[in-house]
Amino acid sequence: MDSVFWTYLKLGRDHIADLGAYxxxxxxxxxCAVFTISHWRQxxxxxxxxxxxxxxxxxxxxxxxxxxxxxxxxxxxxVTIILTGxxxxxxGPLEKGESLRRNHYFLAAGFGLIHGMGxxxxxxxxxxxxxxxELVIQLxxxxxxxxxxxxxxxxxxxxxxxxxxxxxxxxxxxxxxxLSILAIGVxxxxxxxxxxx
Amino acid sequence: xxWMVLSMILSFGNTNSLDHDIHISKCIIEYxxxxxxxxxxxxxxxxxxxxxxxxxxxxxxxxxxxxxYEKADSLILDYLDDHFQIAINGKTTSYNYVGKEAxxxxxxxxxxxxxxxxxxxxxxxxxxxxxxxxxxxxxxxVQIRYKGEKRAYFLLTxxxxxxxxxx
Numbered sequence: 474m475d476s477v478f479w480t481y482l483k484l485g486r487d488h489i490a491d492l493g494a495y496x497x498x499x500x501x502x503x504x505c506a507v508f509t510i511s512h513w514r515q516x517x518x519x520x521x522x523x524x525x526x527x528x529x530x531x532x533x534x535x536x537x538x539x540x541x542x543x544x545x546x547x548x549x550x551x552v553t554i555i556l557t558g559x560x561x562x563x564x565g566p567l568e569k570g571e572s573l574r575r576n577h578y579f580l581a582a583g584f585g586l587i588h589g590m591g592x593x594x595x596x597x598x599x600x601x602x603x604x605x606x607e608l609v610i611q612l613x614x615x616x617x618x619x620x621x622x623x624x625x626x627x628x629x630x631x632x633x634x635x636x637x638x639x640x641x642x643x644x645x646x647x648x649x650x651x652l653s654i655l656a657i658g659v660x661x662x663x664x665x666x667x668x669x670x
Numbered sequence: 671x672x673w674m675v676l677s678m679i680l681s682f683g684n685t686n687s688l689d690h691d692i693h694i695s696k697c698i699i700e701y702x703x704x705x706x707x708x709x710x711x712x713x714x715x716x717x718x719x720x721x722x723x724x725x726x727x728x729x730x731x732x733x734x735x736x737x738x739y740e741k742a743d744s745l746i747l748d749y750l751d752d753h754f755q756i757a758i759n760g761k762t763t764s765y766n767y768v769g770k771e772a773x774x775x776x777x778x779x780x781x782x783x784x785x786x787x788x789x790x791x792x793x794x795x796x797x798x799x800x801x802x803x804x805x806x807x808x809x810x811x812v813q814i815r816y817k818g819e820k821r822a823y824f825l826l827t828x829x830x831x832x833x834x835x836x837x
Contacts (some may be wrong), residue, residue: 474835480811480823493807494691598692601813604821 477607478614481599485618488595490626496550496663497588498626499656503557504581505630506652507566509638509645513631515573519581520627526585527592528616534593535612541590547667550591551660553584558657566649592619693718693808695800699756700815701791708756708791710765710783716772718801719779723749733779734772743767746781749800757795758788791816795834802828 475483489497504523508516533539557580564574596615604611634652637643696713720731723745731739739745747767756763768782798810812824816837824833 474833475823475825477821477823480825483825484809484811487809491807595692595694598694599696599811601696601698601811603698604813 477604478610481596481611481614482618482621484596484599485592485615485620486622487618488592489619489622496554496660497591499659500550500554500557500584500588501623501626502630502652503554503561503656505627505634506558506561506649506656507564508631508634509566510631510635511569512567512571515567515577516627516631518573519577520623522578522581523585523588523623524616524620526582526587527589527619528585530586530589531593531596531616531619532612534590535596535608541594543594544667544669546587546590546594548664549587551663551667553580553587554660555657555664556580557584558653558660561649561653566645693801693805695798695808695810697754697796697798697810697812698815699794699796699812701788701817703817705786706788708758708765708785708788710785712754712781712783713773713778714781714800715778716776718804719746721804722801734776743770746770750781750783753798753800755797756785757793757797758785758791759793760795791837793834793836794822795832796824796826797832798824798826799828799831802831 501523504519505516530539530541534541560576560580564576567574592615596612599615600608600611634648638645638648692715695715698711700709700711701707702709716733720733723731723742726748727739727741727745729739729741731742731745733739733742750767756765763785765783765785768784770779770781772778773780794814794816796812796814798812800810801808802810806828808828810824810826810831812826812833814822814824814835816822820837822835824835826833
């Protein structure tokens with residue numbers, strides 16, 4: 474048995490870290506491809522930007538201020554991944570000590586808005602009728618759950634990058650290229666499945 | 671290396687749903703003080719329910735439409751018998767089928783059940799593994815409302831399909 478808080482926290486955490494539906498994870502992978510563990514400060518900043526973005530649309534939809542058509546979001550999400558991947562390839566990995574590029578804020582926060590639309594449709598289907606007075610706590614718990622999932626995913630990505638780049642000595646440029654091409658490739662596949670013709 | 675990861679992810683995707691199809695059902699079990707009964711309402715997505723029922727009877731179901739299959743209600747009850755059980759104070763308790771209706775957005779069905787003649791409910795156990803045979807990530811949220819403000823939530827999945835609350 475769970476409390477309302479724990480229930481929605483678990484739903485949020487498991488939603489973003491769902492291996493069967495990994496589009497949000499793929500975005501985080503694309504977002505983190507240009508970083509190594511030495512950029513952890515920048516990554517925290519970036520993750521905060523993403524959180525800011527998806528919280529805005531999630532809360533907006535949760536309070537029923539806005540609604541988003543599911544089929545449009547499912548096309549937009551892979552597009553956010555592809556654009557992030559292309560940006561990675563064009564600009565290359567971050568240098569040691571380099572601070573965040575201005576476009577990174579846009580990628581994280583702006584595309585966060587779009588991923589938040591996806592989260593909100595999921596949350597809506599998990600809300601119980603007659604519990605509107607609990608909405609704030611449900612939204613907060615779900616958002617914290619997403620945060621937790623997000624932190625875990627980012628840490629795993631950075632750990633793998635550390636292993637590949639710092640331990641196995643693969644050049645950062647190649648590693649960024651490999652991750653970005655992977656993210657773009659899978660997203661093209663997702664897009665192919667979503668486009669209605 | 672890249673191809674390994676790529677083919678891993680792609681083959682992974684084939685066995686699961688690639689997109690975020692929402693695999694959630696909701697069930698509210700509310701104690702009615704005036705009727706001394708549990709009133710149960712269950713929200714299930716209609717396309718998933720049809721898919722599950724078609725394994726029992728391959729007729730075209732057309733739930734939520736005027737052309738609905740005549741045996742749809744009894745099929746639903748059969749399916750619930752297998753996938754939704756309630757035990758009160760340790761004893762499995764049968765429920766009555768009250769009816770069903772389309773959800774506001776027509777994407778789901780509300781199923782209504784009732785357990786009458788209850789007194790002194792101390793413990794409720796729910797087993798709800800509906801649709802988990804179809805989807806690995808199916809989550810069934812059960813909320814129990816007992817005596818006023820109290821709320822208990824169960825998040826039930828194929829791996830952990832049952833949970834208990836004591837009052």
